[in-house]
Amino acid sequence: MAERAPAWVEYVMRAGYAARGVVYLLTGGLALLSAWHGGSGEDKKGALSSLFGQPFGEVIILAIAAGLFCYGIWRLICGYMDLEDEGSETKGLVARVGQGVSGLANLGLSFSIARLALGNGSGGDGKEALTSKLLAMPFGQIIVGAVGLTVIGAGLAYLHKGWSEKYRENLRWSPILEKLSLPIRLGLMARGMVVAIIGGFFIFAAVQSDPDQAGGLSQAFDLLRSQAYGLYLLGFVAFGMLAFGIYCWIEVAFRVLPTRQRKGTLTIAQHLKMHA
Template sequence: MTPLPGGRNTIERIARLGYGARGAVYVVVGALALLAAVGQGGRAGDSKDALRAVLAGPFGAVVVGLIALGLLGFAIWRLVEAVTDADRRGTSAKGLAVRGAHLISAGLYLALAASAASLSLGLGMSGGDGMHDWTAWLLAKPFGRWLVALGGLAVVGGGFGFLGKAWRGDVTDRLALDARARERWAGPIGRFGYAARGLAFLIIGGFLVAAAWHQRSSDAKGLAEAFALLRAQPYGWVLLGLVAAGHAAFGAFGVIQARYRHIDAPDIDRVDDAAGAAVRALT
């Protein structure tokens, strides 16, 4: 097996903790949805529902607190990726789009980390229904309808990106694993997970486009409603079971990334310099 790359600086440790925490959340999301599909559990939910489920388990507050730290680490890593181009995406249209998506991802995981921290401290889940709240806020603004539609199309584009990655099979490109390990277990797990996330993104993006079309924030829905839509189809329990298992696989692949992903993390001083340069470029 290929050895892990290089030494480990602080940002690399933060990134690996982040991948592991994100992976743990999606393993729980997938497991809960899979139980719902086979009639052995309640409602298939999203990442916040997964955190609540973890809280109800042994040492729940401590575990959720650790997950909160990990999700904060993942948000920091996504920000570093976007600002410093740590993965060398470049400044092409595709590279800038990926870096922009990482920036949005940083904000989303920062909000989820705050919710997890609040839950672990016994303060309840912070914030309201984020999808509906943000959509309602945007729809009330000039050109808000078009912004919501653009956001929905961007999510749909992300879904096709996930599906394309699953189809091409290049999910393991950044893993420090030999060819045999990639082919036998890492690749199939990653491709299954990315395909499931891609399908979920297509549905969620469709919800956002519908919200823009009808100018109703209630039409903007998240992962839990995407699961519910799948369950309502003919043979829906099979569809839901497959997508649920795929989300669990996506979580498992996150744990694999935490261990084996090649992370070319810049030194903290370089991150500070890059962030300062980005701020100066905007002012």
Template sequence: MSTAERAGREIKGAARQAARSRALDAATRVGLACRGVLYALIGAVAVQIGLGDGSQEADKAGAIATVAALPFGAVLLWVMTAGFVALALWQASEAVFGGGKAIERVEAVARAAVYVLVVATLLSMLTSGKSPSDDEKSRDLTGTLLGLPGGPVIVGAIGLGLIALGVYWVRQGITKGFREELDRGRMSPRARTVMDRLGTGGYVARGAIAALAGVLVGQAAITYDPDRAGGIDATLRRFADTPAGPWLLVVVALGLLLFAVYCFGESRWRRT
């Protein structure tokens, strides 16, 4: 073995060891709890929208702005930043060192990217006191992609990917596939039952939102109109425009609240 190969293996081994350290594990669990906070705030605002109060935005940027307005909000935002950085590092390590199936590695990369975007939103709020809404960022990105050669095809593929992700999450909820991510051996029978119910409702709600977001992105690709796309807030508001009316939005929002509580339980029992 050459010196370069030996050095490469040593670096890789050190990186793997750091990814599995107790410090990162603790920070990751804090990050999972912070994710629960964001989903709880988004769900609460979405319930208010369904009941007729549409003055706030039900997305991650809106949730972060709510945290920033709390006493010691800046401290809380720094804690959340550290937690989501840990989540991004954890998922990046899963993609590189996880050794799972190809689809699991792709999912880890996607999660890491989402967590990096949340970190960017948090830092923007900390440094400038504001951050663009998810709807604005989604439309800007869609407009940029539509301007590329073959842009509608790219945007359409993203829309189909979101629909597929939504179907996958709904399936995870119905079949309770999320159980594989939990250390159920450390859970009491009551905790397992509660987490099953929270996970089922939460994953089905997330899947419905992702699938509808994919439909909106697909419409943007077909009509060549980036304004048709949107983030979580625009997608949630579309549920109120269905024949079921605002009550469907309330049901989906309650599902997000269930997922928020699931995240808190996940922070304790997740396999990391």
């Protein structure tokens, strides 16, 4: 297999996953406190806002913003250069476009978080403003509906990745990871559930032609809380967000790029196939 990935891409990738891990550990922790003590769960920027007033809080937020910038760059390069060997067939192209969209979204989030740290932004998600601009465009409702379907598709992909344990194809085999299968699967599936709910908000905003119906993590948490046994649902998803944060740190240590896989290194999937 040709080595297409420049060496520096791995460092950018791991910095990005580390920043993501911090964000989701904070988000999951605050959501868990919300389920335990009452109140609303926080979105990503709201969770990071909790660092204000802490020693070096603004510096930590800027470091996280830089990490998410790295993650965004990594996803863009990954999709463009096909570093995960998705291929050029329809299914592969869809996956690579999804990687590019993820990259752009994380770049936007990193700039927004940097503005927040520098005192030039708010803790809001900005999804309502984006939806409002899209709805004002020709065929705006169709565009917003398509965005919603795309986001739901991403959520279902996370659910499938966790349920089918497809993540085994991208992680280097280690005995440690055999003991972490449950939190990895829980994290991916909880992440998928929340992403699918956010996609549903976009669909509802398109149908109602109302940008205020669009929402992010905090609105997804509020929706879960409002259901029967909502505190238990919110608690489950909060644990899932914490587990997803742990999974991101597992990616930092064990992520394997197919296009830079070192000789003798086996993924979990390859190890299991050899010992089947």
